[in-house]
Structure formats: structure tokens, C-alpha cells
Amino acid sequence: MNTSIMKASIKKELWEFNGMLKWVPITLAGVFIFIPLLAVLLNGVNVQEVLHEIGHIAEELERLTQMQQTDRLNEIFFVSAIALFTPFIAIGFIVQIYYFVTCLFDERRDQSVMFWRSLPVSDEMTIASKLLTGAIVIPGIFFGAATILMLVMLVVAVIASVMLSVGYDISLWSWFASAGIISGIGYIWLSLVPIAIWLLPLYSWLMLASVYANKAPFLWAVLPIVALLVIETIVVHYLNISQPFFGHFIADYFSITPDNMASMAIEQDKSRSAALQLLIAQIDYRTLLVSAGLLFSAYWIRVNKQES
Amino acid sequence: MSALISVSNVSKSFGKKQVLSSVNFSVTAGQIVGLVGPNGAGKTTCLQAILGLTDYEGEISVLGHHPRKDRVSMLNDVAYIADVAILPKWIKVSQALCYMQDIHKNFNLEKAKEFLAKTNIALTDKVKALSKGMVAQLHLALILAIDAKVLILDEPTLGLDILTRRQFYNHLLEDFYNEDKCIVVTTHQIEEIEHILTDVAFIQQGQIVLAQSTDEIKQRFNLVAVANEQVAQADDLKPLFKNSMMGLTTMLFDNQDKAALQSLGQVSVPSLADVFVGVMNKETC
Numbered sequence: 001m002n003t004s005i006m007k008a009s010i011k012k013e014l015w016e017f018n019g020m021l022k023w024v025p026i027t028l029a030g031v032f033i034f035i036p037l038l039a040v041l042l043n044g045v046n047v048q049e050v051l052h053e054i055g056h057i058a059e060e061l062e063r064l065t066q067m068q069q070t071d072r073l074n075e076i077f078f079v080s081a082i083a084l085f086t087p088f089i090a091i092g093f094i095v096q097i098y099y100f101v102t103c104l105f106d107e108r109r110d111q112s113v114m115f116w117r118s119l120p121v122s123d124e125m126t127i128a129s130k131l132l133t134g135a136i137v138i139p140g141i142f143f144g145a146a147t148i149l150m151l152v153m154l155v156v157a158v159i160a161s162v163m164l165s166v167g168y169d170i171s172l173w174s175w176f177a178s179a180g181i182i183s184g185i186g187y188i189w190l191s192l193v194p195i196a197i198w199l200l201p202l203y204s205w206l207m208l209a210s211v212y213a214n215k216a217p218f219l220w221a222v223l224p225i226v227a228l229l230v231i232e233t234i235v236v237h238y239l240n241i242s243q244p245f246f247g248h249f250i251a252d253y254f255s256i257t258p259d260n261m262a263s264m265a266i267e268q269d270k271s272r273s274a275a276l277q278l279l280i281a282q283i284d285y286r287t288l289l290v291s292a293g294l295l296f297s298a299y300w301i302r303v304n305k306q307e308s
Numbered sequence: 309m310s311a312l313i314s315v316s317n318v319s320k321s322f323g324k325k326q327v328l329s330s331v332n333f334s335v336t337a338g339q340i341v342g343l344v345g346p347n348g349a350g351k352t353t354c355l356q357a358i359l360g361l362t363d364y365e366g367e368i369s370v371l372g373h374h375p376r377k378d379r380v381s382m383l384n385d386v387a388y389i390a391d392v393a394i395l396p397k398w399i400k401v402s403q404a405l406c407y408m409q410d411i412h413k414n415f416n417l418e419k420a421k422e423f424l425a426k427t428n429i430a431l432t433d434k435v436k437a438l439s440k441g442m443v444a445q446l447h448l449a450l451i452l453a454i455d456a457k458v459l460i461l462d463e464p465t466l467g468l469d470i471l472t473r474r475q476f477y478n479h480l481l482e483d484f485y486n487e488d489k490c491i492v493v494t495t496h497q498i499e500e501i502e503h504i505l506t507d508v509a510f511i512q513q514g515q516i517v518l519a520q521s522t523d524e525i526k527q528r529f530n531l532v533a534v535a536n537e538q539v540a541q542a543d544d545l546k547p548l549f550k551n552s553m554m555g556l557t558t559m560l561f562d563n564q565d566k567a568a569l570q571s572l573g574q575v576s577v578p579s580l581a582d583v584f585v586g587v588m589n590k591e592t593c
Contacts, residue, residue, distance in 0.1 A: 008410030015403050016396070112396035115447075117361060118388035121411050122380045306322070306362060 005121055009129030010137060013103070020095060021138065025145030028091055032084075032149055074180035081184050082275075084153075085146045092142030096134050100206035103130045104302065105217040127207070127299045135196040135203050143192060147185060154181065187276060194279040201287045202254075204294035211298045211305070225250075253287060311336050311369075312458055312490050313358060318366035320353055320514075327353045328364065329514040337457075338487040340504055343494045344584055345511035351494040354511065355462050358492070359388055371457060384414055387456040389464045395443055397436035401429055408450055420453035423483065441472040448476060452483045459484060461493040470500075477501055502580045510587050518587050522580065529586070530561045531578035532569050542572045549586035560586035 014021060107113040116126070161173065196203075209221035232244045311334035320328040328350045335341050345351050357364040360375030360382065368375050373382035395404065401424065408415045424431070427445050435443060444465065451459065459480075465473040481504060485491060495501055498508075502522070509519040520528070534542045534550075534557045543550075545568070547559035560578055561569060569575045578586070 005411050008407055011410070012403075012407050015400075016398050107396070110397055111390075111394045113394075114361075114390045115394040115396065118359065118383065118390070119408075119411060120380045120383040120413075304363065 002125070005125055006129055006132070009121060009125060010133050013130060013133040014137070016106075017099060020098070021141055024091060024095055025088065025142050028088060028142075029145050029149045032087075033152070074184060077181060078184040078187065081150060081188060084150055085143070085188055088142040088146035088149075089139070092139050095142070096138050096203075097206065099134045099138055100203050101210050101217050101221055103134065104207060104211035104298065105213055108211075108214075123299055123303050127295060127302065131203065131207065131295065134207075135200070136192060139192060139195065143189060147189075150185065187273070191276055191279055194276065194283065197288070198279055198282050200291040201294070204291040204298070208294050208298045208301070211301045253282065253284065312371055313492065314367070314369045315354075315358065316367040318354070318357055318364050318368060320350075320357060320362065320364045327514050328357070331366070331511070331514070331516055333509050333516055333519050335458075335490045335492060335507075337490055338506070340485065340491045340493070340506045342498060342501060342505045342508040342580070343492060343511060344498050344508055344580075345494075346588060349511045350514040351511055352462055353514075355388075355460050355492065355494065359383075359386065359460060384412070385456055386458045386460065387451045387454045388460045388462075389447055389451055390462050395435045395447055397434070399435050400431075401433050401435075401446060402431040404435075404446070404450060405431070408453070412454060414455040415450075416453045416455065419483075420449045423449040423452055423479070441468050444468055444472065444476060448479060452479065457489050459489065459491045461491065461495075463494055463496065465495065465497070465500075473497065473500060477504060480504075498584060499579060499581045505580070508580060510584060512588060518583075525580065525583055526577050528563055529578050529583050530564060530566065530569050531576045531582055532559050532561060532573050533557075533576070534559055534573040538572050545569075545572075547586075549582075549589050562586075 107116060117123075158176075161176070165173070205225075206221050210217050213220040229244070229247050229250075232246050235241070236244045313335040315331055315333050318328055318331045319326070331350075331354060333341075343351050343354065353362060356362040358368055358370060358375060360379035363376060370382050371385050373379075375382060399407075405417060405420055408420070409417045421431075424446070427442065427449075429438065429442050429446055429449075435446070438446065448464075461480075465476050468476070477500070480491070493501065493505075505522050507519070507521045508525065510517050518525075529548075532542065532547075536555060536557065539550075539557050542557075542559055545561060545564055548562050549560040551558045559572075560582060566575065
């Protein structure tokens with residue numbers, strides 16, 4: 001695969017969705033930064049109370065550090081990081097869905113597909129670059145925005161630590177050293193690829209709907225699944241089968257609940273690797289085969305569909 | 309001279325509708341071929357088959373490449389402008405140039421910029437902010453900057469005003485064409501490009517009904533202004549087409565003795581549009 005053409009194709013995708021991919025994460029980060037500031041400005045702040053609260057938290061962290069409970073400190077940081085990343089991942093997921101539904105539809109709607117296909121870029125490369133953009137690059141942008149926000153917060157925390165150590169003789173530097181900040185963020189970033197593989201059937205299905213639909217690609221993405229589930233429910237009901245296979249499989253495959261996570265965390269004794277392990281455990285070779293079939297169908301339709 | 313494009317027995321149907329039926333023609337270096345036909349004759353389908361954008365029965369070779377199996381390699385040396393304004397609306401001019409440079413090994417960025425400098429198009433403009441004529445100019449700039457050996461144009465000036473149309477074809481000759489390259493163009497405004505065509509192929513209901521050089525066509529066909537009293541005599545020579553207006557009948561003849569035609573009236577060289585109308589209406593005479 002020609003990497004320079006892949007890079008150019010991904011760059012093209014980012015240009016096309018530039019507004020959304022730039023302003024949504026910036027706005028989200030802005031909300032996290034400015035809403036607390038606005039709350040402080042509007043409600044005022046009791047400096048003594050805040051310092052007391054910070055001092056209390058700092059003492060607790062210092063106590064854990066002194067007791068050398070590195071795992072507990074790591075977990076505190078990791079859970080905080082996950083809490084910060086979650087809104088970015090959730091909003092990023094909505095953006096991903098929108099991207100996949102429109103990525104092969106829009107170029108046919110404005111007929112630019114004829115221009116793109118008149119250039120020496122293969123259809124395989126186009127499908128692969130769109131998949132890579134939607135599955136890795138877009139969530140990467142949102143992960144990046146969350147990481148930058150986290151770094152900003154860490155800078156604020158460092159400034160606060162300096163103030164605490166100078167003014168109140170409370171030192172948090174050893175906590176910073178043992179909180180596993182880099183490895184915690186690293187674990188979150190590591191989940192990018194397992195998430196992409198886990199959700200590959202969904203992405204492939206949306207791409208197929210996008211390349212197939214002449215109108216309303218979102219309906220093409222949703223209605224066949226709904227119809228299948230309804231038909232299966234009726235069949236199960238009339239044939240007295242214990243449970244619907246397809247509906248059950250989908251629900252089982254796409255559900256990662258806090259309970260799953262907790263049980264895995266207990267087994268693993270570490271919440272950081274638990275999340276990663278749980279994602280990897282969800283990946284199923286059958287869904288990978290289905291994804292490959294769906295992607296090939298999307299490719300085949302793009303190659304063979306008459307556009308004018 | 310070996311053919312840059314060779315089309316042999318190409319057929320294509322959509323369901324029961326036969327769109328192309330045993331189409332044969334070839335294009336060599338230096339030729340500018342007009343593929344001319346009425347709406348629905350199969351021109352676009354024929355061009356799309358040449359570009360590997362649709363499947364077909366038969367044999368097509370473009371620069372030695374199979375258009376379907378070897379499309380990407382082929383498109384390094386083949387450029388194409390379709391009949392609709394197909395540049396994406398969201399793209400900026402600078403982005404289009406950058407993308408072309410990234411993916412096309414034969415793209416000359418400086419040449420494209422030089423061409424654009426002669427127009428009112430700024431590098432920061434978005435396609436959606438450009439007029440239809442400017443979009444055509446931008447597309448032409450992108451295509452002319454490719455050192456392609458084959459250029460395929462499908463109604464490239466559709467919907468443009470006459471000034472832009474003339475500019476378009478002037479640039480095509482000045483900035484792209486040389487004797488090592490070939491151009492295949494479809495258009496409804498045949499009279500506007502008649503002077504640049506070296507060859508024409510008339511296509512009707514998916515079949516090539518005439519494919520010849522413009523020089524041979526001008527030798528072969530004659531237009532005669534026949535006086536009313538000689539119409540019956542002229543009819544005996546089986547004109548391809550006749551048109552009566554204001555007491556004068558104009559008849560188009562194919563391969564008739566020039567001396568015999570001169571006895572019927574004033575003989576002139578028909579335009580390609582006259583020949584096209586005559587060939588397409590042959591059955592009505």
C-alpha cells in the first residue's frame with residue numbers, strides 16, 4: 001500500500017470534515033475550561049474553603065504516597081482521566097457515526113465521485129483511507145483534545161502544588177511522580193485500536209449503507225437492522241424459541257457495562273488493564289469476518305455502481 | 309502509428325437496454341477525436357468504459373492498459389473531465405492543488421498555478437464560492453497540469469457561456485495539446501470545436517455510424533443548394549438529407565460525383581454539424 005497516497009487521502013478526508021473535526025473538540029474542551037471559571041465568576045469563591053478542601057485532598061494524597069500505595073494512586077489518576085476522556089469519547093463516537101454514514105454518500109450526492117475516480121487512486125485505497133480516518137484518526141483527534149485538556153489541568157495542578165508547598169508546606173511532588181500519569185494516559189491511548197477493531201462491524205455496516213443509499217443513508221443504516229430484529233422477534237415468538245439469536249448477539253457484543261468492567265477489574269486487580277482486557281475480550285473472529293464481508297461489499301458497490 | 313486508445317467490439321447493456329453495440333474505433337497520437345451523438349446515444353457510457361468506470365464486453369486498450377484491471381496505472385497518463393461540474397464543493401483551490409500534487413506523479417504544480425494566475429481564481433477560494441465557468445477553469449487547470457498522454461472530455465463546456473467555452477478550447481490547444489497526445493471529446497456544440505477536430509465518430513443508438521478524419525469527411529460529403537425545378541433530378545441521387553426553405557432546397561450528398569452535383573446547383577463543403585444532421589436523419593429521407 002502506498003503510504004504517501006494513504007496520507008494524502010486521509011488529509012483529504014480531514015479537509016472535507018474540517019469544521020466538525022476542529023470545532024467540536026475545541027468547543028468541548030472550552031466547555032470544560034470555561035464552565036468552572038464561569039461558575040466561579042458568577043458565584044464568587046470562598047478562598048479559605050477552597051484552600052481547606054485542596055489541603056484536605058492534598059493531605060490524603062500525601063498519606064497514600066507515604067504509604068507507598070502506588071496502585072491506589074495510579075487508580076485515582078486513571079479514573080479521573082477516564083472521567084475526563086469519557087465525554088470526548090462519547091461525542092467523538094457521534095461524530096464517527098456521522099462520518100461513516102456520509103463519507104461515501106456525499107461524494108455521490110455532489111457527483112464529485114467522478115472526479116475522485118478519474119484520479120490514480122484505487123478504490124481499495126479510498127475505502128481503506130475512509131475506514132482508517134473514521135476508526136482511528138477521528139477518535140484520535142478527540143483523544144488528543146482530551147489529552148491536551150488533561151495537560152492543561154496538570155499544569156494548573158503543578159501551579160497549585162507549588163503554592164501548597166510554598167504556602168502550606170504540603171508537598172505533592174512525590175504523588176506526581178508515583179501517580180503513573182504517562183502510563184495512565186498511555187493505557188487510554190492504547191485502547192484506540194482495540195475499540196476500532198471491536199466496533200469494526202458497525203463501521204463497516206455504516207460504510208456499506210453510505211455507499212449503497214441513493215437517499216437517506218442514515219435510514220438505510222438503521223432500518224434493515226430494525227426490520228431484522230422485528231422479524232426475528234416475531235419468528236421467535238411464534239416458534240417458541242428460547243431467545244432471539246441475532247438480537248441477543250448484537251446486545252451481547254456491543255455491551256460493555258460498568259459491571260463487566262468491575263468484575264474484570266477484580267479479576268485483574270487493576271482497573272487500567274481491566275478496561276483494555278475487556279475490550280480485547282469483546283472482539284470476536286466471527287464479527288471480523290462479517291466486517292471483512294461488509295467492507296468488500298462497500299468496495300464492490302463503489303467499483304460497480306453506475307454514477308451517471 | 310500504434311493506437312493510444314483501441315476499442316474493439318465493445319458492447320454494454322443496462323438490463324434489457326443495449327447502450328453500446330459492437331463499438332469499434334481507435335485513436336492515435338496527434339488526433340483530436342469528436343465523439344458526437346444525440347442524447348442517449350451512448351457517448352458517456354463509451355467514455356466511461358474507456359476510463360474503466362463501468363464494465364463492458366469486448367476489448368479496450370488505453371496506452372496498453374486494460375481500463376478495468378489496470379485503472380490506477382492507466383490514470384497516471386489519462387486525464388478526464390466529465391459532463392457535470394464535479395469538483396467537490398467543500399474543497400479549497402489550494403487543497404485541490406496540494407492533493408493533486410500528493411497523489412499524481414505527473415502533476416506539475418507550477419503549471420497549474422501559472423494557469424490559475426491568468427484567471428480570477430484565488431488559491432484561498434472554495435469551489436462552492438466559484439461560478440460555473442470558474443469551476444470549469446479550475447478543473448481545466450488541474451487537468452492541464454497533468455502530463456497526460458490521453459485526455460477524455462465529456463461535454464466539458466456544458467452550461468458555460470460562449471466566451472468561457474472558447475477560452476476553454478483555446479487553452480486546451482495552447483497548454484495541453486501536442487502531437488504525442490490525443491484528445492477524445494464529446495459535445496453538442498460541434499460547430500464550436502469543428503476547427504480543432506482531426507477526426508469525428510458519430511454514434512447513434514450505441515453504434516458508431518461514421519468514423520473518419522474531418523478532411524476525408526469534407527471530401528466525401530457535399531452540400532448542394534438545389535433550385536426547385538431540379539429537386540426531382542437531385543432526389544434521384546439519393547441525398548442523405550434535404551431541407552427546404554424560402555424556395556431553395558439544401559441537400560447533403562454522400563460520395564457523389566462532384567461534376568454531377570454542380571449541374572444541380574451551388575456545391576459547398578458541409579460543416580460537421582450538417583453532416584451530423586444528415587447522417588443522423590438518413591432514414592427520414
